[in-house]
Amino acid sequence: MPDKLYQECRAVISGCRAIFEDLRESGVEVVPLPVSRKPTELSSVSESRASTSQSAEPAIGESLADIQQELADCQGCTLCGERQRIVFGVGNPQARLVLVGEAPGFQEDKKGEPFVGEAGQLLDRILFAMKLRREDVYICNVIKCRPPGNRNPEKEEIMACEAYLKRQLRAISPEMILCLGRFATQTLLQSTTAISRLRGAWHTYEGIPLMPTFHPAYLLRHPAGKQQVWEDVKQVMHRLQGETG
Numbered sequence: 582m583p584d585k586l587y588q589e590c591r592a593v594i595s596g597c598r599a600i601f602e603d604l605r606e607s608g609v610e611v612v613p614l615p616v617s618r619k620p621t622e623l624s625s626v627s628e629s630r631a632s633t634s635q636s637a638e639p640a641i642g643e644s645l646a647d648i649q650q651e652l653a654d655c656q657g658c659t660l661c662g663e664r665q666r667i668v669f670g671v672g673n674p675q676a677r678l679v680l681v682g683e684a685p686g687f688q689e690d691k692k693g694e695p696f697v698g699e700a701g702q703l704l705d706r707i708l709f710a711m712k713l714r715r716e717d718v719y720i721c722n723v724i725k726c727r728p729p730g731n732r733n734p735e736k737e738e739i740m741a742c743e744a745y746l747k748r749q750l751r752a753i754s755p756e757m758i759l760c761l762g763r764f765a766t767q768t769l770l771q772s773t774t775a776i777s778r779l780r781g782a783w784h785t786y787e788g789i790p791l792m793p794t795f796h797p798a799y800l801l802r803h804p805a806g807k808q809q810v811w812e813d814v815k816q817v818m819h820r821l822q823g824e825t826g
Contacts, residue, residue, distance in 0.1 A: 645674050645752050648745060652725060658741040660726035666693035670721030670749060677821060678713070679755040680704070681746070681765040683796060684724035686731050695720050700797040704761075707797070707810065711818050719753055721746065723768050734764055743768060750789070758789055759817055762796030781813055792817050 649669045655661060668685040671694050688698035696704045708714060724734045724742050746768070750758070760766040763776040769786045770793075772779065779793045794813035795806045 643748065643752060645670070645749060648748050648752060652745060655725070658726075658738045660724070660728060660738055663729055664726040665690045667725050668693055668695050668722060668727070669725060670719060671695060672715055672719035673717060674719065674753060676717065676719040676753060677756040678717075678759060678817065679719045679721070679750060679753055679757075680759045680761060681769065682720070682722045682761045683764045683798075684722050684731075684734050685727040686798075687727070690727035695722050696797070700801060703797040703800060707814060710811070711814055719749075719755070721749055723765050739764065739768055750787070755789060757817060757820055758786055758791040759814070760791060760793045762799065765796075766791075766793035780809065781816075783816070790820065 652667055652669060655667060668689050682695060685695065686698050686700070688701075689695055695701070704720075705715070708718065723746055724738055725745065726738075726742075728734055728738065758769070760769060766776055766779055767773060769791060770779070770784055776793060776795065780795065781793075784791045784793065792813055794810050795803075800806050800810060
């Protein structure tokens with residue numbers, strides 16, 4: 582076997598092992614299979630989504646591309662002076678599920694894409710457990726520029742970016758929002774309640790069901806929280822599959 586192919590196989594096997602170790606730590610014994618729908622059901626869902634998008638578009642009057650273009654040289658707060666790239670968002674612009682995080686880190690600032698560092702790798706494994714890929718969802722942050730030293734976002738920085746986040750959500754019009762961490766949750770819910778008290782229960786943002794859970798970066802420091810996150814994302818999975826129980 583050529584060395585390059587051998588190394589690629591080892592990387593794939595190592596990645597799979599990490600996924601299953603995370604699932605085991607979360608108390609997951611079986612990864613649930615997605616609910617299969619009949620062709621007529623799939624057609625009905627697609628028509629419903631298309632109808633929703635068409636009816637919302639005139640009211641929104643802008644696309645994600647419009648918003649991103651407006652942000653191209655944003656000078657709205659002091660973070661603009663040290664950033665390498667604005668980290669706008671990535672994924673499906675018609676996603677049923679939007680994941681909202683906190684702010685870009687070093688790797689995200691370098692690449693211009695959210696959740697590409699170590700926390701992003703853990704998020705990918707969470708999505709895998711949910712039978713989802715990045716291409717199926719939309720991922721963005723409250724803050725579009727990296728705070729120095731990956732510190733917490735300040736109130737003024739959140740206020741400068743908050744309107745853009747809300748416009749992103751209106752442009753996508755998702756069925757559900759999964760908030761990752763304190764800043765995303767408290768910003769969208771306009772709450773000061775601790776994430777530990779908000780997580781695990783459904784809330785509403787502008788009529789959209791919203792589930793708060795811990796940020797993947799928190800799980801890297803506190804692996805015991807993976808079980809709670811798994812319980813939270815299972816509720817999201819059930820809704821995506823049309824289950825209400």
